[in-house]
Amino acid sequence: MTNNNKKGFVLWFTGFSAAGKTTIADKVHELLKHNGNRLERLDGDIVRKNLTQDLGFSKEDRDENIRRIGFVANLLSRNDIGVIASFISPYRAQREMLRENVTNFIEIFVDAPIEVCESRDPKGMYKKARAGELKNFTGVDDPYEPPENPDIHLLSSEHSPDDLAKVVLSFLRTNDYID
Amino acid sequence: MTNNNKKGFVLWFTGFSAAGKTTIADKVHELLKHNGNRLERLDGDIVRKNLTQDLGFSKEDRDENIRRIGFVANLLSRNDIGVIASFISPYRAQREMLRENVTNFIEIFVDAPIEVCESRDPKGMYKKARAGELKNFTGVDDPYEPPENPDIHLLSSEHSPDDLAKVVLSFLRTNDYID
Numbered sequence: 001m002t003n004n005n006k007k008g009f010v011l012w013f014t015g016f017s018a019a020g021k022t023t024i025a026d027k028v029h030e031l032l033k034h035n036g037n038r039l040e041r042l043d044g045d046i047v048r049k050n051l052t053q054d055l056g057f058s059k060e061d062r063d064e065n066i067r068r069i070g071f072v073a074n075l076l077s078r079n080d081i082g083v084i085a086s087f088i089s090p091y092r093a094q095r096e097m098l099r100e101n102v103t104n105f106i107e108i109f110v111d112a113p114i115e116v117c118e119s120r121d122p123k124g125m126y127k128k129a130r131a132g133e134l135k136n137f138t139g140v141d142d143p144y145e146p147p148e149n150p151d152i153h154l155l156s157s158e159h160s161p162d163d164l165a166k167v168v169l170s171f172l173r174t175n176d177y178i179d
Numbered sequence: 180m181t182n183n184n185k186k187g188f189v190l191w192f193t194g195f196s197a198a199g200k201t202t203i204a205d206k207v208h209e210l211l212k213h214n215g216n217r218l219e220r221l222d223g224d225i226v227r228k229n230l231t232q233d234l235g236f237s238k239e240d241r242d243e244n245i246r247r248i249g250f251v252a253n254l255l256s257r258n259d260i261g262v263i264a265s266f267i268s269p270y271r272a273q274r275e276m277l278r279e280n281v282t283n284f285i286e287i288f289v290d291a292p293i294e295v296c297e298s299r300d301p302k303g304m305y306k307k308a309r310a311g312e313l314k315n316f317t318g319v320d321d322p323y324e325p326p327e328n329p330d331i332h333l334l335s336s337e338h339s340p341d342d343l344a345k346v347v348l349s350f351l352r353t354n355d356y357i358d
Contacts, residue, residue, distance in 0.1 A: 040254055050250035054233060054243075064233075071229035072251055075219055081258050 003038035008077035009177045010102050011168065013086040014095060014147065015110035016139050017125055018117040020156035020164075021086040024110060027165035029084050037178055040076055042069060042085040057136035059091070066094040070102050077103040082177070090138045092145040104177070108168065109150035112157040114139045182217035187256035188356045189281050190347065192265040193274060193326065194289035195318050196304055197296040199335035199343075200265040203289060206344035208263050216357055219255050221248060221264040236315035238270070245273040249281050256282040261356070269317045271324040283356070287347065288329035291336040293318045 011028065013021040022043060032039055051068050055061040066089055073083045089095055099105045117139065118126040129137035136142045147153075152171050154164045172178045190207065192200040201222060211218055230247050234240040245268055252262045268274055278284045296318065297305040308316030315321045326332075331350050333343045351357045 038258060040258070051230070051247055068230055072254065075251065076254060076258065079217060079219070079255065079258065079260050 002036045003080060004036040004179055005038055005080050005082050006176055006178060007104060008080040008082060009104040009106055009172065010073045010077050010083040010085060010098075011106050011108055012073075012089070012095070012098065013084075013108045013110050014089045014150075015156070016112065016114055016117040016144060017088060017137075018120045018122060019110045019112040020154075020161060021088075021110045023161045024154065024156065024164050024168070025084050025086040027161050028168050031165055031169055032082060032084075032172075032178070035178065037082050038080065039082045039084060042073060042083060042087075044087065047087075057142070062089075062091065063094060066098065070098045073098075073105075074102045077105075088138050088144070090142065090144040092147070095147065106152065106171070107147055107150045108152040108154060109147045110154050110156050111146070112155070116157045181215045182259060183215040183358055184217055184259050184261050185355055185357060186283060187259040187261060188283040188285055188351065189252045189256050189262040189264060189277075190285050190287055191252075191268070191274070191277065192263075192287045192289050193268045193329075194335070195291065195293055195296040195323060196267060196316075197299045197301060198289045198291040199333075199340060200267075200289045202340045203333065203335065203343050203347070204263050204265045206340050207347045210344055210348055211261060211263075211351075211357070214357065216261050217259065218261045218263060221252060221262060221266075223266065226266075236321070241268075241270065242273060245277065249277045252277075252284075253281045256284075267317050267323070269321065269323040271326070274326065285331065285350070286326055286329045287331040287333060288326045289333050289335050290325070291334070295336045 013025050015021050029039060029041055047069055052065050055065050073085055076083050095107055121127060128134040129140040138144050152168060156164060192204050194200050208218060208220055226248055231244050234244050252264055255262050274286055300306060307313040308319040317323050331347060
């Protein structure tokens with residue numbers, strides 16, 4: 001199998017629910033796949049099914065969730081695989097733990113105002129959270145600690161997912177992760 | 180990084196505690212590393228710390244344990260990495276689940292009579308299990324279902340770890356996993 005990665009990396013998309021993490025991550029995935037890069041996608045659906053079925057949304061469970069994903073992401077990255085991971089990952093300390101433990105960790109802040117995310121609400125989750133039917137929902141009754149110094153800062157309410165995906169690819173080229 | 184694997188694989192060492200799984204797996208690791216193969220080692224210590232801290236030794240927990248490890252092993256194997264995994268993995272259905280879900284799964288039965296394993300008892304685990312201080316210990320008060328048709332069958336009370344490691348390498352060459 002070909003692999004046009006010059007080294008492994010972990011693109012870690014963090015931000016509110018409905019900020020655009022998955023949409024942008026999917027675009028990035030598409031562009032890189034087309035480019036012949038060896039990739040694995042890690043997101044909530046994949047990970048909940050295979051790795052973290054037992055975990056809920058308490059602080060403790062969220063920490064354990066991110067720790068397991070970080071372990072897997074690092075195994076792939078240090079073997080020259082590109083990982084595309086999208087998780088709310090609301091706590092700064094979690095993401096710092098990842099930066100310390102994961103080979104070539106790249107923090108991408110998908111930044112949109114909570115009002116914009118809430119008005120999108122594609123799965124009706126914010127509505128449920130406001131109604132008290134969902135507990136510990138980030139941005140409603142659980143905190144989000146924005147990155148202070150992300151590797152890439154994407155203003156997702158101001159630019160199109162296509163344009164933002166190109167920003168990510170350009171970062172990977174400039175920093176010598178891909179050709 | 181070089182990688183002399185022709186494709187990814189998962190060497191899955193199953194057998195009683197103290198049957199010699201880890202010793203043989205370490206020898207195989209050494210030989211393959213020397214050969215320039217890209218490898219990851221998964222064993223109880225690595226996995227308990229990073230992936231399965233929450234799990235005990237009930238049937239249900241053992242199943243979940245193997246399911247998580249299988250997920251990770253498959254991510255690596257399908258990206259051309261060689262995985263060396265040693266786990267008691269006592270249930271046939273668990274190992275069949277792995278065979279179905281894990282790319283290039285190779286079942287290696289490290290076969291020694293329970294009496295031999297118990298007489299070795301390097302960590303005093305059998306002693307504790309016989310004394311009732313450890314519950315659900317495979318071979319004492321928990322079952323082991325031997326593979327009926329393993330890819331490699333190693334009689335570890337009759338041959339040296341060095342010789343058995345060579346059997347594994349020869350299997351990998353013959354079946355076109357490595358040069």
